[in-house]
Amino acid sequence: MPREKVKMAYINDINARKASFNKRKKSIFKKVSELTILCGIQACAIIQNPFDFQIEVWPNPERVDQVIERYQNTSLINESRNMNQESFFIQRISKAQQKLHNLRKDNYEKKITLAMFEYIQTRKLPENLTIEDLKVMDDIREKYMKEIENKKAILY
Amino acid sequence: MPREKVKMAYINDINARKASFNKRKKSIFKKVSELTILCGIQACAIIQNPFDFQIEVWPNPERVDQVIERYQNTSLINESRNMNQESFFIQRISKAQQKLHNLRKDNYEKKITLAMFEYIQTRKLPENLTIEDLKVMDDIREKYMKEIENKKAILY
DNA sequence: TGCCCTATGCTTAGTTT
DNA sequence: TAAACTAAGCATAGGGC
Numbered sequence: 001m002p003r004e005k006v007k008m009a010y011i012n013d014i015n016a017r018k019a020s021f022n023k024r025k026k027s028i029f030k031k032v033s034e035l036t037i038l039c040g041i042q043a044c045a046i047i048q049n050p051f052d053f054q055i056e057v058w059p060n061p062e063r064v065d066q067v068i069e070r071y072q073n074t075s076l077i078n079e080s081r082n083m084n085q086e087s088f089f090i091q092r093i094s095k096a097q098q099k100l101h102n103l104r105k106d107n108y109e110k111k112i113t114l115a116m117f118e119y120i121q122t123r124k125l126p127e128n129l130t131i132e133d134l135k136v137m138d139d140i141r142e143k144y145m146k147e148i149e150n151k152k153a154i155l156y
Numbered sequence: 157m158p159r160e161k162v163k164m165a166y167i168n169d170i171n172a173r174k175a176s177f178n179k180r181k182k183s184i185f186k187k188v189s190e191l192t193i194l195c196g197i198q199a200c201a202i203i204q205n206p207f208d209f210q211i212e213v214w215p216n217p218e219r220v221d222q223v224i225e226r227y228q229n230t231s232l233i234n235e236s237r238n239m240n241q242e243s244f245f246i247q248r249i250s251k252a253q254q255k256l257h258n259l260r261k262d263n264y265e266k267k268i269t270l271a272m273f274e275y276i277q278t279r280k281l282p283e284n285l286t287i288e289d290l291k292v293m294d295d296i297r298e299k300y301m302k303e304i305e306n307k308k309a310i311l312y
Numbered sequence: 313t314g315c316c317c318t319a320t321g322c323t324t325a326g327t328t329t
Numbered sequence: 330t331a332a333a334c335t336a337a338g339c340a341t342a343g344g345g346c
Contacts, residue, residue: 005320005321006321006341006342008190008193008194009193009194010193010194010195010196011194011195015313016342016343017194017195018313018314019314019341019342019343020194020195020341020342021191021194021195021197022314023340023341023342024187024190024191024194024340024341025191027187027339027340027341028184028187028188028191028201031180031183031184031187031323032184032201032203034164034180035177035180035181035184035203037164037165037166038164038165038166038167038173038176038177038180039166039167039173039176039177039180039206040166040206041177041203041204041205041206042204043201043202043203043204044201044202045184045188045199045200045201045202046199046200046201046202046223046224046227047188047191047197047199048197048198048199048223048226049197050195050196050197053230054230055226055227055230057227064227067202067204068202068224070204070211071202071211071213071220074209074210074211162324162325162338171330172325172326175324175325175326175331176324176325179323179324179325180323180324183322183323183324187340
């Protein structure tokens, strides 16, 4: 009895899906490995394993990070290729300004955070805090609480 | 005449290498695509194209960034799985201390950099600089020069 | 469950166009 | 240079254990 051609769709049977996943993952990693050897290049593959909540990579975390970094650097260069010089630089400047803004905000938040620690440790409010500072402290507290909530969602 | 089995080694002939690269890249992307459909997962592949100095990705830059981010978040969790709780926290603390050290160093370097600006703008050396400060200024200058050199190497 | 087997279909090196 | 072809080798779904 000749097997039917497999339909390209989600495999409902969990055992069949697990078997297929393991076989195909192995062969993808092998193919990527072959390509890097045959053509003398760098490459990587990142595959989410649906059965043990891990993410599997080829060849190894260190090299994957290298490839990712190179990719992310190169995408910047490609951006510039696809635009005329002027609009590229306008975007770059705008991004740099955004970064500067974020750095300043970050710095301000760090100062305020230190003030909060001082308050906690000395059990008295520092004298030179303004109403504005107290408002920012609330913002930061909310931000940190959200971050902690997100980390919980990831960890458990 | 039966073809010989291909040796798993760098293909010297450029045309053969180019043909092989394109065929194999296409099929890897296809295989990764099939895996994501069959198993309902996320995955990506990042391949350096040796012929046009680009880096090619599957499925697209946006999703690749998503997969990368998820991978980098998860690797933290895996760290904790592969260790007992105690050594995990020891490592975490050690990393946090390293980060604090770097933040302090960064802060110090920023102070010194401001001092350098002051020197440039006023054309006279600030009075409260120590020999140690001057030494650090040299280190920073060297560091920045190296960074600029690296960016040049990437951009041109 | 996971491993091995095998028939079928897919991939691909080398060739032709 | 690239696209199409083809034979050989490879991948893999399904079955057996």
